Amino acid sequence: xxxxxxxxxxxxxxxxxxxxxxxxxxxxxxxxxxxxxxxxxxxxxxxxxxxxxxxxxxxxxxxxxxxxxxxxxxxxxxxxxxxxxxxxxxxxxxxxxx
Amino acid sequence: xxxxxxxxxxxxxxxxxxxxxxxxxxxxxxxxxxxxxxxxxxxxxxxxxxxxxxxxxxxxxxxxxxxxxxxxxxxxxxxxxxxxxxxxxxxxxxxxxxxxxxxxxxxxxxxxxxxxxxxxxxxxxxxxxxxxxxxxxxxxxxxxxxxxxxxxxxxxxxxxxxxxxxxxxxxxxxxxxxxxxxxxxxxxxxxxxxxxxxxxxxxxxxxxxxxxxxxxxxxxxxxxxxxxxxxxxxxxxxxxxxxxxxxxxxxxxxxxxxxxxxxxxxxxxxxxxxxxxxxxxxxxxxxxxxxxxxxxxxxxxxxxxxxxxxxxxxxxxxxxxxxxxxxxxxxxxxxxxxxxxxxxxxxxxxxxxxxxxxxxxxxxxxxxxxxxxxxxxxxxxxxxxxxxxxxxxxxxxxxxxxxxxxxxxxxxxxxxxxxxxxxxxxxxxxxxxxxxxxxxxxxxxxxxxxxxxxxxxxxxxxxxxxxxxxxxxxxx
Numbered sequence: 323x324x325x326x327x328x329x330x331x332x333x334x335x336x337x338x339x340x341x342x343x344x345x346x347x348x349x350x351x352x353x354x355x356x357x358x359x360x361x362x363x364x365x366x367x368x369x370x371x372x373x374x375x376x377x378x379x380x381x382x383x384x385x386x387x388x389x390x391x392x393x394x395x396x397x398x399x400x401x402x403x404x405x406x407x408x409x410x411x412x413x414x415x416x417x418x419x420x
Numbered sequence: 421x422x423x424x425x426x427x428x429x430x431x432x433x434x435x436x437x438x439x440x441x442x443x444x445x446x447x448x449x450x451x452x453x454x455x456x457x458x459x460x461x462x463x464x465x466x467x468x469x470x471x472x473x474x475x476x477x478x479x480x481x482x483x484x485x486x487x488x489x490x491x492x493x494x495x496x497x498x499x500x501x502x503x504x505x506x507x508x509x510x511x512x513x514x515x516x517x518x519x520x521x522x523x524x525x526x527x528x529x530x531x532x533x534x535x536x537x538x539x540x541x542x543x544x545x546x547x548x549x550x551x552x553x554x555x556x557x558x559x560x561x562x563x564x565x566x567x568x569x570x571x572x573x574x575x576x577x578x579x580x581x582x583x584x585x586x587x588x589x590x591x592x593x594x595x596x597x598x599x600x601x602x603x604x605x606x607x608x609x610x611x612x613x614x615x616x617x618x619x620x621x622x623x624x625x626x627x628x629x630x631x632x633x634x635x636x637x638x639x640x641x642x643x644x645x646x647x648x649x650x651x652x653x654x655x656x657x658x659x660x661x662x663x664x665x666x667x668x669x670x671x672x673x674x675x676x677x678x679x680x681x682x683x684x685x686x687x688x689x690x691x692x693x694x695x696x697x698x699x700x701x702x703x704x705x706x707x708x709x710x711x712x713x714x715x716x717x718x719x720x721x722x723x724x725x726x727x728x729x730x731x732x733x734x735x736x737x738x739x740x741x742x743x744x745x746x747x748x749x750x751x752x753x754x755x756x757x758x759x760x761x762x763x764x765x766x767x768x769x770x771x772x773x774x775x776x777x778x779x780x781x782x783x784x785x786x787x788x789x790x791x792x793x794x795x796x797x798x799x800x801x802x803x804x805x806x807x808x809x810x811x812x813x814x815x816x817x818x819x820x821x822x823x824x825x826x827x828x829x830x831x832x833x834x835x836x837x838x839x840x841x842x843x844x845x846x847x848x849x850x851x852x853x854x855x856x857x858x859x860x861x862x863x864x865x866x867x868x869x870x871x872x873x874x875x876x877x878x879x880x881x882x883x884x885x886x887x888x889x890x891x892x893x894x895x896x
Contacts (some may be wrong), residue, residue, distance in 0.1 A: 324575040324576060325575060326574055327574045327576060329482040332480040349467075349475065350573050355573075357569065369806060374556060374558060376561055377556075378546065380565070383804065384838035385804060
């Protein structure tokens with residue numbers, strides 16, 4: 323997990339991960355907020371069910387997929403954290419229609 | 421600069437469309453726009469800067485000294501872009517580009533088709549794949565990823581962070597962590613010892629380049645604060661509850677270190693997905709051990725009207741990318757007949773460009789990763805998406821006489837997952853060349869197709885239904 327440096331700017335953003343309320347700061351990607359909140363594994367893979375977390379954090383590797391507000395397979399590193407967001411870790415393949 | 425907040429704000433055509441708002445893209449756009457040409461900049465991030473100046477206009481870091489002065493150079497480039505007349509679409513995903521210079525872009529829930537007289541691809545670099553056993557485990561990420569967290573979220577690893585690999589970015593990030601009060605617990609340096617010999621002939625030129633002063637002080641500072649293990653020839657990462665363990669070999673000795681984070685890096689390579697999908701020719705560059713688009717002296721690709729600038733053309737670093745962007749903007753302003761003359765400082769820039777270029781061959785030779793770390797151990801995963809190991813690829817190539825990367829897709833699905841080969845393309849082509857015993861010049865790269873980034877059916881269906889767009893959708 324990652325820790326925030328003490329001397330920073332940015333207002334607090336409230337969101338939930340797997341139903342648990344937590345916070346990040348304005349300007350965080352969803353991935354950054356999850357890593358600071360102590361989540362290294364974001365999903366299990368569709369192929370073998372292995373745990374995965376972010377690898378590149380720049381939109382290229384697609385390993386940071388999570389479900390955001392009901393839509394699965396969202397790149398957590400590319401989406402900005404917003405107040406009230408509901409983020410779910412993903413398990414295996416996404417279901418049809420989500 | 422006019423901010424584009426949704427597809428409805430995008431014009432149907434521009435003189436120039438730039439993909440990527442890093443130093444090269446921003447400078448090319450600002451300069452071309454100053455001549456009166458209409459310019460649209462499409463960028464995936466929420467703020468300008470690309471990866472090198474990621475979030476430079478909105479970083480939460482209060483203590484600017486932590487990341488060092490080079491990062492803040494991005495502010496000037498961003499400010500000039502902000503003051504330009506460019507249209508700028510943040511959060512825009514370019515999923516299509518073809519030889520007609522037609523672009524498919526997704527923005528929010530919708531998509532639009534937009535075309536340009538000229539397209540500049542400034543999509544920069546990605547970190548070179550580092551296929552070691554365990555590189556897919558949670559807690560393992562690239563050094564660049566960790567640096568993005570520092571720049572854009574003011575966050576550093578908690579607990580024991582081991583950095584492994586080679587290249588300037590690894591040392592810069594280690595130094596930044598020390599500045600932030602969170603030094604890494606160890607650095608496993610995989611720079612091959614023999615590289616010093618091959619780099620030596622380039623040393624005099626390097627000594628007269630602007631790189632030297634920065635690099636030496638940084639290396640000294642890191643070595644005085646962090647345990648550095650040099651000459652590492654093998655690496656494997658294992659899950660080791662809690663955390664990770666990293667096993668490595670140095671000479672005849674094997675050792676293991678416990679870690680909470682393993683941060684990998686072995687240089688950067690051009691991000692060739694969009695150029696490859698657009699049909700631009702790629703070549704294998706042996707000195708940088710990387711695929712690059714073929715470009716002429718002005719950055720023009722093999723496809724008329726599509727240019728490539730910055731690290732996406734050839735790795736040169738932020739300063740060179742910024743200067744080349746500027747020069748490309750000036751060139752296109754002339755070529756496309758911008759109404760106003762841009763004050764051409766091309767002549768002044770040339771000696772500066774040459775000074776930086778002088779330093780590159782030394783860095784390229786010194787930090788060139790060994791083939792062993794480029795092709796991976798047989799047990800290491802090569803294709804992260806489809807979970808195919810390096811050994812499986814070698815065996816399949818030998819058993820079925822596979823000709824190249826585009827054939828191996830059919831047998832193993834490598835490169836067919838959501839990352840579309842970004843993190844296995846180089847590995848797979850080198851593995852195939854090695855298994856067949858042929859040079860890289862006889863191997864090609866994945867032939868990529870639209871959409872080059874995953875989009876939803878909803879985004880595709882939102883393209884307006886007139887004749888032109890219908891033809892476009894049929895074409896792809």
